[in-house]
Amino acid sequence: MRKLIAIAGLLGLIWGGTVAADPGFWRHEWPDTDFSQTTLDSWAEVISGGPGKDGIPAIDAPQFIRVDQVQGIAETEPVITVDIEGQTPRAYPIRYLTWHEIVNDRIGNVPVAVTFCPLCNSALTFDRRVAGRVLSFGVSGKLRNSDMIMYDRETQSWWQQAIGQGVVGEMTGQILTQLPSWMEGFADFARSHPDGLVMAEPPWNRAYGRNPYRGYDSAPRPFLYSGDPPPHGIAPLARVVRVGDRAWPLERLAQAQELREGGLVLTWRAGQASALDTDRIAQGRDVGSVRVRDGQGRDLPHDVMFAFAFHAFWPEGDWMLD
Incomplete structure (x- = not known):
């Protein structure tokens, strides 16, 4: 696996050095993205992380099980806890987010995006409502400062995960509202929320x-x-x-x-x-x-x-x- 990461890194560096200075190359993959709008100082800031668009598949409409029904998750395994007032607390295991990076969910009336960028150890939860629209997010396959660039499927704009800001496209300059959430061991979540819900294993062939x-x-x-x-x-x-x-x-x-x-x-x-x-x-x-x-x-x-x-x-x- 380390060898694969090294190869992906080399490809990313080659990709970044040859095409990042001109977004024209990306238009075949992103025909609906407005590259005339951006906060980037230089296109060279953006490089490929290896996988292409949706090569890391985001999860939509995740399934949940009660915390007392969970099997196979160790006590210290990290989860992202999201506790919205009036709703049952939810835990999103990092064992799944490592391979998917984004979960589009709805907790009560709040549409949320639970995100994790392994390369920055950044675990952030956002409200998906922006400028009067509800967005859904995917993984672009691009990195900036080693951080995941997300995209929204509605406008094909690019978003910087670490800062929750639109950086390319129609949504440039828009800011996602970050919601309180935190990473903790599974046992801590189960102890604090015995009635809590835990995201079930996604139906993908991954080494969770x-x-x-x-x-x-x-x-x-x-x-x-x-x-x-x-x-x-x-x-x-x-x-x-x-x-x-x-x-x-x-x-x-x-x-x-x-x-x-x-x-x-x-x-x-x-x-x-x-x-x-x-x-x-x-x-x-x-x-x-x-x-x-x-x-x-x-x-x-x-x-x-x-x-x-x-x-x-x-x-x-x-x-x-x-």
Whole structure:
């Protein structure tokens, strides 16, 4: 699998170097995308990640089972928890999102996109309502700063997952509303929500439970990233807790277990395996789970992403160091 990743990386670099400076090449794959509208400074920022459009298939209308019926998911396996007021909490296992990256779902009256970019460790949940329309999202196969570029099927616009912003096409400049969600170990979800729902295994032939990026989060440099490293001597693949344009090193939070700064309460507890460590996700080292709340105890949108990605998308952001 590492060999396949290396080959995909080489193809991505070749693709990026030969065609990224001119979007004309992409029009055969994206005939309905308006390339005249973009926030990109240069088309060279965008490269192929290897698979083409929908080569990584997003999931639509996922099925769910009760948490007490789940089998085969280890206690520390990471899930994305989405808890919308008045609705039964839902867990989206990373063992599925690793292979699909986007789940288009509806929770009550709220259409949501649950997303995970393995290359940035970025797990974000968005409201799919934008400018009076309900969008559905797919995986473009393109990367920018190693982060997934999504697209919406309604306008064929491109969206940057890490920032939730339209970057190419009709929806350029539009911002997706990020909803509070968090990654935690499956046992923590089951303990907190004994009546919760868990996304069922999708009907695709995939090696669910395996990590195709074995050893990635301890690598010296990111995959398909040529930007500057983060400042302050922080390792590119160190995890940080991002809230807006501020980033707290996860190592600092894990040592303190609780930080009260800037009107926020950040907490950490053990019990979540890294999805990007060993071949089997369930056997990944414990990186812990993070919650971010305001002073009234309300969950806030945040992300636990790699330091290089925070620096790439928030180059003027604040680093919340000791």
